[in-house]
Amino acid sequence: MSLRADSHTGPKVGEKVERFEVEKAWLVDPASGREGPGEIVVSGGLLESVVWLEGKDALGVTDAGVVVAPGFLDLHAHFREPGFEDAETVATGSAAAAHGGYTSVALMPNTEPAVDEPGVLERIRSAARSNGSPVEIFAYGAVSVDRAGEQLSAMGELADAGVLGYSDDGAPVRTSKLLRSALLYAGMLGLPVVDHAEDTAMTAGAEAAEGYVASVMGLAGWPEAAEVNAVSRDLAVFADALRDEPRARLHLTHVSTAAGLDLVRRAKAAGLPVTCDVTPHHMAFTDEWIAGARRWSWKALGADGKPRDPWADGALVAAPYNTALRVNPPLRDPTDAAACLAALLDGTADAVATDHAPHTVVDKEVEFGRAANGISGIETALGVLLALVDAGKLPLARAVAALTSGPAGVAGNWPGAATTPAARSRGLVEGASADLVVFDRADRWLVTEGALRSKGKNSPLLGRELSGRVLLTIAGGRLAYEDPDPDRT
C-alpha cells in the first residue's frame, strides 16, 4: 500500500486530494455487495479507478489488514453548537467524525437554542462551512418549539431550509397527540420523525438499567418497560398516521432492549415502513461496566445464554460508578446487547448510529446519578464494531454496511430525503467524488484523551486499545483526516 509519496507535500485537511493510491488492500463496497482484494486511485478529488484483484495479484491480501470502505454516515450525533460549545463544536465534532471514518453526520437539534426555526439551522450551516472540514453536515429540526412538547416547530420552514427530519431527541416526543401531528405534518413534507423512545414517567430519577447490577449497586432502576412502552406507542401512533398520510415516516433511534427491538421486528414484518438504529455501545458494553467490568458484552454471556456474574468471576477490573457509562438509554444486560446485534444481523436494525454525546468534565466529573447522560463515541464506533468482527460475531462487510449503506437506506426511505445527498449510494464508484475511509485492522490504537479529537473525553474506552486505526478519510474529494504518524505513510 502506498498512501502518498511525500506527506509534506500532501493536502491539508479541507484541501482537494489530487493524487492518492491504495495498492493491495481489502476493498468493501456495500453498494454492490462486493468485497475483496483491490486497489483504488483517487485523482483530482474523484475516485478515478477501482480495481478488483484476482489470481496471483491478490495473493496475501486479506480482510485482516488495510481496508478501504466508503465514508461512514452517522444518523445521530450531537455537536452541541450553538449553546454548549465547551462540550463540542461543529469544528471539533467534524474532526472527531473524520477520525472515526465518518464523512457525513446528521446532528440532533437539542442545542441552545434548539433547532426549531431556520435561523438556528443557519448558524450550524455557517459553522460547517467555515470550519474547513469537508465532513458533510446534515441536521434535524426539533419536533416541537424549544423541544418542549407543546407546539410544532417551524417544520415547513425548516424543511425548506433543508433539515433531514425532526426529533426532540434527548427526550421523546412528549405526547401521543403531538407525535401524531408531527408524523402527519412531517409526512406531508416527506420527512421523518426520529424518536427517542422512552416513557419518562417510568424513568424519572433512574440511574441504570433495572436488574442485578443496579440492585447490587443501589442505583435507581431504569425499567425495560419504559422503552417497550414508548416503542409500542410510537408504532401504534405511526400506523394510525400512515393511514392518513402515506408519506409519514418514523425512525426509532438507539433502541436498546430485546423486547423493543422485537416490536420493531414485528412491525416491519407487518409492512410498516419504520426504521431503527442501534448504537455501538449498546451492542458492546453492558451494565456490569458500571460495576467495574470491562469485558465485551459477548464475553459477559454464559454458555447457558444468561449473563455471567461479574462479582462471581473476578471481572471487576476498573473503579465502579464511572460516569462515562451514564447514558440514555442505559447500558443493559448482555442479553439485550446480544439482541441489538441480532437485530442488526437480521435487518430489524437498519443502521448503527453513534449517539455521539460529548460532555464537559464539569458535567461528568460529578456523582454518578447527577452526571450528564451520554458517551463520546463517534471516534470509537468503528473500533467497537471491529471488536465484534474480530470476535466472529459480525462479518466485516455487515459492519461496513451498518455504517454506510444501512444509514443511507434509512434516509432513502424518507420521501423528501431520498434524492438528497444523505441518501446517496455509499459505494466505491469510479468517477464519483472520492468519499472513503482507509483503516488498518492490523493496527491498534490506544484510546486516550489526547487521541480523541472530540472535546468530549467521556469515553468508557479510555485506556483501551481498539483495532482498525483510521489512516485516512476523504470526504467529497477533500482530505478530512490523515493519521499523523509519519512512519505510516
Add this chain to the structure above:
Amino acid sequence: VTAQAEAASAADVKTGGAAPGAVWHHRHLLDLDVVSWPEIELIMRTTDEMKGILARPIRKVPALNGRRVTTLFYEASTRTRVSFETAARNLSADVVSVSTATSSVTKGESLVDTVRTLEALGAEILVMRHSVSGAPYLAADVFGGHVLNGGDGWHAHPTQALLDLYTMRQHLPGGDLHGRKVAIVGDILHSRVARSNVWSLTAAGADLWLCGPATLLRGMDRWAVAWSGGAIPGRGRFHVTSDVNEALRDADVVMALRIQRERMQGGLLPSLREYATRFGLNAERVALARPEAIVMHPGPMNEGVEIAPDVATSGRAVITEQVTNGVAVRMALLYLLAGSHDPAHSGDAGR
C-alpha cells in the same frame, strides 16, 4: 492525655495476635463487597479492643494523635456523624466537621472541588455521607488520603453493617452466625443498610431473609436469584420475600428498617398505617421468632410504623447497644485505615 490513657497506647490496639493471617490492606472503606471474611474478622477483633478502651474510665488513646479526620455530610445525620466524630476523638484525632448546610456546597461547589479543598486544608481521613449512590468512589478518586463511607444513596453503609454484625455476634452463642436466621424487614429497595448487610451476613454464613412490600423489593429478587447457586466466592445465598411471617419464623435476629414518608408520594405504599398493619414489627409478629431472638434497628426509628413501641423497648431490643458498638466499630476502622500502618500509597486502588 493522661498517663492512664498513655498507657493504653497504640500497642493496646495492636490486633491480630491471634489473627490467622488477615492483614488490613484497604486504603479506603467504601463498601463491603471487597472485604473478605478474614478481614471482617480482623475488624471484629479490633472492635473488641476498642470496646475495651470504651470500658475504661478515660476513653481516650493516642492511636491517631494528630491525624486529621474530616466528616463531610451531604445528608443530615446526627447519629452517624456524632458516632464517627466520637470515635475519632477517642483515638485522639483532630476532627473537622463539614456539613453541607454551612459550606460552599450550598453555593454549588462540586464534590470534587470540595474534596480537593478539604485535602488542601489538611484532611487525611474523610468520612463521607452522600445521597447519591457511588459518590464516595468519586471522592476516593481525587482524595490523597483515606475515605470512609458513612453511607451513600441506596448503595452502602459499611460501618452500619459491621456494627450490626458485631452486635449479632455478641448475642449469638459462640459469636457464630452460621445457619442463624436473620430477617431484615422494611424498605429494602432504598436501603444502603440492607445492601451492606447482604455482603457481611452472607459472608458470615447467616441465613439471611430480606422482607418488605413488593414495591420496596423491586430488583432485589434478581440479586437473590443471581446468588442462589452460591456463585460468589465467600458469600452464601439469601432470600427475598414479601411474606413477613415466613421471614420472621424461627429467626434469631430481627431487624426493622425505617419507612420514609416519601414512599407514599412515590406511589410505592398506600399508607404508613397499612405498612404498620402488614409489616410492622409488633409483639405478635416478633413472637414468631425464636424466644431468644434479638430485635435491631439502625435508627432513627418511626415507632408505631416499622416497629411497635413495646417491641423497641422490650428486653429483646439491642438498639442502644448498636449505637455503642457503632462507636467501637468506627474506632476500629479509623485505626485500621490510618493508624496501624498507612497503606495510603500501597497501590490498592480503593477497592
